[in-house]
Amino acid sequence: MDAVSNVQPNEPTVTQLRPLDSSADAFDPSACTPAEAPLAMPTQSLSRFSSSERRKSLVRRLELGCWLARLLVFGGGFALTAYGAHEMYEVVAVGGVTPLEWALVILFVANFSWIALAFTSAIAGFIWLLFLAPKPAAPPAALRERTAIVMPIYNEAPARVFGAVQAMIEEVQATGLGASFEWFFLSDTTDPEIFIAEEQAFIAMRERIGRDCRIFYRHRPKNLYRKAGNIQDFVTRWGGRYAHMVVLDADSLMTGHSIVTLAATMEADPDAGIIQTLPLIINRNTLFARVQQFAARIYGPVIGAGVSTWMGRDGNYWGHNAIIRTRAFAAHCGLPTLRGRPPFGGHILSHDFVEAALILRAGYAVYMLPNLGGSFEESPPSLIDLSARDRRWCQGNLQHLRVLPAKGLRMASRQHFITGIMAYVASPLWMLQLFIGIALVLQASYIRPEYFTSEFTLFPTWPRFDAARSLSLFELTMTILLLPKFFGLALALIQKATRRGSGGALRLVVSTLFEIIMSALLAPIMMLIQSGHVMHFVFGFDTGWDPQRRDDGSIPFRAIVRRHRAHVAMGLLSLVAGLSISPSLVAWMSPTILGLILAIFLSWATGLLSVGLAFRRIGLLMTPEEQTQAPVVARSNALARELAGGEVAGLADIYDINADPRFWAVHLAWLPRGPYRRDGNIASDWALAEAKIAEAETLSEAVSWLQPKERMAMLQDRRLIERLSRLPPERPLAAAVSLGGS
Template sequence: MTETDPALRRPPPRDFASEGASVFPAMPAEAPLDMPTQSLSRFDPSTRRKNVLRHPWLGVLFARLFVFGGGLALTCYGAYEMYEVVAVGGVTLLEWALLILFVANFSWIALAFSSGLAGLLWLMFFAPRAPALPAVLHERTAIVMPIYNEAPARIFAALEAMIEDVAASGLGQSFDWFFLSDTTNPEIFLAEERAFIDLRQRVGGAARVYYRHRPKNLNRKAGNIEDFVTRWGGRYPHMVVLDADSLMTGPAIVTLAAAMESDLDAGIIQTLPLIINRNTLFARVQQFAARIYGPVIAAGVSVWMGREGNYWGHNAIIRTRAFAAHCGLPSLPGRPPFGGHILSHDFVEAALILRAGFSVYMLPTLGGSFEESPPSLIDLSARDRRWCQGNLQHLRVLPARGFKIASRQHFITGIMAYVSSPLWMAQLFVGIILVIQASYIRPEYFSREFTLFPTWPRFDAERSLNLFALTMAILLTPKLFGLLLALFQGRTRRGCGGAIRLILSALFEIVMSALLAPIMMLIQAGHVMHFAFGFDTGWDPQRRDDGSIAFGAIVRRHRSHVAMGVVTLIAGFMIAPSLVAWMSPTIIGLILAIVISWSTGLLNVGMAFRRAGLLLTPEEQSKPPIVARANELARQFGHEAPQDDAGEAAFPEDPKFWALHLAWLPAQKRASGDISAEWALANAKLENAETMDEAIAWLKPKERMALLNDRTLIARLLQLPRKSTAPEPLSSVG
């Protein structure tokens, strides 16, 4: 092929910017807000804002006395019973260790019990009715969805469904909609822009929809939200923050906006998201548990929190100026995993805005708030690893000046959610050592000190069994509370397949939880030890679709858990058969870890349970219209995200698209000599390439991202001819 061949003849330079004269802006005009970094070591209480409205507090005080007083009473009783178990013949050092570990673990399940009971009573006798929708809203609210390498079809379908549902309320003009992209995959980046163009064309002027892409995902989601607030936050008194898997009905969004307008002291109002669209067995167990037990647990937490609540990072509305003024996150001194950027930013933001004098509370009975969950145990453990590091970081935040006691309780609860796993392990090991000591080590009945009576190495077996039964009852009763409430609620009972299927589903969920608990205990204990020794974790995008993981990957992830189960079984039989019986749930769960993880992650197993009418939820039986609409749109737009080596979008020969893409790029202010390695490599490859296809084939993913964020490189690429007239995908080679 020669230089004169038409396929290689370079066309004259094209001015893509002029071809996009009709460009619609990707974002509105900026309205900056300052977001100063807050200090954790200094706070002047005199600067705390005073409430504008009067709010009742006696009910919250009574709820806290009930929940924490009840938890303390149960803990004291459990501690006394455990002391009596080990005190027969005197308490040794190991027995003191067992007692301390038992009290530390028992206290948290006792608190969960009393909180669940408070939630049940509140839902049955005191829960308010849902407020009527307002006729008008006086302020504008931004709906922001941070996204990071997500499937464009899913997220754009979800937001379009929400836009339609809000518009149906007649108050759509009070909301603006934002995709805040931190995507680093070049194919997904291009697919997002093309999906945004399509969405804009579909909704027309009926809604203000915007899209912003950050070239660098600095500080992850917290940095993404901060970038929006500091550049556009001045336009919006409120913002509803979503996750990429969030879905909210129009009435829920409108109700949040109305609540924020009417409550001038509110800083954050949180909803209770329910899990939807889950089909694997593992995810269906989570979905069922969240639907049946979640409302009772959330109501109990909401009752004692009152207006000093917590924020979960999504499906909540925030007062924008208060957030900007008081929630600028500091970097923790030192290196990760305990230093650096705060990962679990939501808890800290809630504590900071409470410290400033605003309120944070939950609306646990507001329906229409949804999310999704990981489809398999391995996906859950990957997410749990990030959450573990974020919550352990809160050890550095816990002593901060000016925080409310309730905020510190939220931090402690999050920390204990992960620290409890190594504590349970330690309790098991100490118990096993004590059994070995009693079975194999010759006791010294009389110590060197003179005593009238020998020190007998014995336990009170009957009291021990009674204490075990009490512990199991306290652990399982919050689930019973949720089941009882579901049985009394006709819509929930019918939506779960009737009373019999609901009870069978609850029993199956309890069995599955018992089998999964020892596996998660080892996983979380491993996470804690990983971070305790100073290792950081990554932040890969979360898998959201149903689908199994390669069996080899499952074996590699769980083989150590199976080995631990086998060793424990053999050791138990060598020590005492009764020990094996006592630890049978733990041993069975560990030995079957590979089978459980593999089978529960399969789509067909989960669907078989659905066909049998088990683990059903009302939202699955009678799908909310917005969920059905979002799923329909997702199917229309294509379900899967583009892969690195497939490339959903070719570099299209579409001047209008490139005019828009170039117009949407942020202003480039590259300092002299400020050239990244990826930019330099992309530039060099473009200089050497003779066709667009050749250049694209040479560029690696990071180099393609450098190109897509640089006007000069894009212009250079677009002047290259193609080999053929047929467009080819943007593939990742090398």
């Protein structure tokens, strides 16, 4: 897990950065990228670091409030955990503690500590929002430095991403500070059809906005190291042009006020390395996604404010909707490749946590602006889509076990890693706790106890539990599990705009109760799914990185049955086993059993667009942002619909675009220039594309023969494009062969 080096180049002061009106800013409007301004991004070491390498803060700040919040959160969490551990021990200590009961106590403490910490953090957030939250900052009058807004994309719907970026550009221009920003689409797309559509959408977008607006598009032939590699490629090629960069996700959206405020805050704070926003979920319509959207809006501010309060300037980074000091990022966030094979070795998947830890280690601050507003994202539309995303996140977070002991990290960074790891390890721990609880009940019901063992004792070992204390402990657990939700509900009821935007007080309360019930039913399904992910990686299996499905819509019922049939079987087995042991056991496990038995139905029903829209019509699970859309959201949605129905709707096939010499000329001009010779480094896709084009007698014949990967190889090679264009443009009268099908 070591890196090659830890070289740290000199970092310029603000006055050394290129001013906005420099003649070097001139750019060719016909080019897809500006002139390169390389910035070195050396690989960092995780096993070597000296405190002498850490920069000194330029401004001294009083952090008493942060330390008081940490005392409340961690001291309170520890006190609650200690109390819970004592009570659990007393529950099983009646008559002595067996090894199985000790295992139950240990697992309970591990799970209880997790929710206790979340509870005390929510208290801190609730107090901050009630009494300490400052008013949102006024927009800046001017900006001194240049910021790049970068959107990494990977096989995304072009109408969505280009519509969103245009809406953000228009908002930033409306602030009068548009000259301080340049916009990048960083494409790692591997689908040839989407690749062509991206270029067409980019050409059309420049024509709509005007050729003087600084919008750029870069496509990488191979998506090496995924999103982290995509950002690194940008930094090492153009990072020297920009003091800061705002990193987006493909489903990100930010208001002009939010973007310019981030830039102004970064300019005003020379010690800041990363400043994170708190994104809200928008544009969701299936029931499952609406539940997530409602929870994020009502409970999210409390949770986010709590985390921000105790993190202070030792915060975390979530990979998007944040501003980053470019040169600090380049100097200190070059990610190493972990030794060994995936899933625990190889390149780092959840790069954002590690980048935050490394930039903190270098002496910069990372913090959140939880009350800034104007930062949005989307969420998976169904339980199965969430599971697919969770699979990637699970591997990335478990991989942090390799990063956790890195030299020089701050304690807060290690806490972030532990929190991320526990987010997934908690599921198998919970499952083990349930199994051991069932085993103890089974033992008490069917196995004859040995009251007097071979060892001399004055009193027998009674296999008994303290039922009254057990019930009190269960009530305490449910209280600290649910109170953060009620903190969010209380704030929403107090805040007039939030209350009205959520449909009024009655609908808000009903929506909260419905969300709690749905969360309780879905929790055991996610427990089994995440436990499966953890075990999958523990046994050495790597995961893929398919594009995320973002659009609302149902998944085929057969796929839902196949995905959840094991969960239903587990629920039925638990029900039969529980009834054969004790009806009280079934009552105790009823939420878990019911959720598993209904897994197929819940996954199907919550993934339906019609069910979610029905809830919207009756005013449940509403959010203020849904009732009154922010202008940037409304504009983005309108542009996405317009583009999807117009210029980027029909993803043209090669036969059609071959008749468009203007597009081919632009496409060829944008391809990277280099020697035609491959010096023996011949990829199979390229070789097959060359052979098929040479064999074909007509353009339509070549198109029908080329597979998607071969088409992608052809689209990135000038010689193959020229050979293809020389073929006779005859086309059989049969249906045209599209670029995506062969």
